[in-house]
Amino acid sequence: MTSLPGLKGGRAIHGGSARASQKVTKRFVAFWFDAAERLTSIRNDTRKGVNMSESENLGALTVKEFCMRYRLGHTLVYEMIKDGRLRAVKCGGRTLLLAKDVQAWEQSLTRVH
Numbered sequence: 001m002t003s004l005p006g007l008k009g010g011r012a013i014h015g016g017s018a019r020a021s022q023k024v025t026k027r028f029v030a031f032w033f034d035a036a037e038r039l040t041s042i043r044n045d046t047r048k049g050v051n052m053s054e055s056e057n058l059g060a061l062t063v064k065e066f067c068m069r070y071r072l073g074h075t076l077v078y079e080m081i082k083d084g085r086l087r088a089v090k091c092g093g094r095t096l097l098l099a100k101d102v103q104a105w106e107q108s109l110t111r112v113h
Contacts, residue, residue, distance in 0.1 A: 060096040063088075080105075 067074050080086040087101040
């Protein structure tokens with residue numbers, strides 16, 4: 001069995017039964033395998049250009065698409081919208097980020113040397 005952080009010889013370091021440790025370990029491993037699988041899928045789709053959506057072709061991104069493209073969390077994106085660092089528009093119930101506003105946001109970022 002592969003050693004995982006917080007486990008020693010298949011048992012929890014801080015006490016507890018071996019059976020409880022195995023349940024936690026199985027859930028932990030399943031979670032990380034699932035996360036790795038999703039990340040690989042996103043990377044492959046991005047390389048193939050699959051992430052192109054109709055809204056992107058029309059010059060706008062949804063918040064979800066923006067988050068996926070720039071690897072940001074939606075909470076941070078909504079904070080940037082609230083603070084005025086990123087401009088968004090509403091179309092029905094959807095929040096859209098226009099291409100020109102996304103480009104302006106990109107240019108406002110500071111470079112790290």
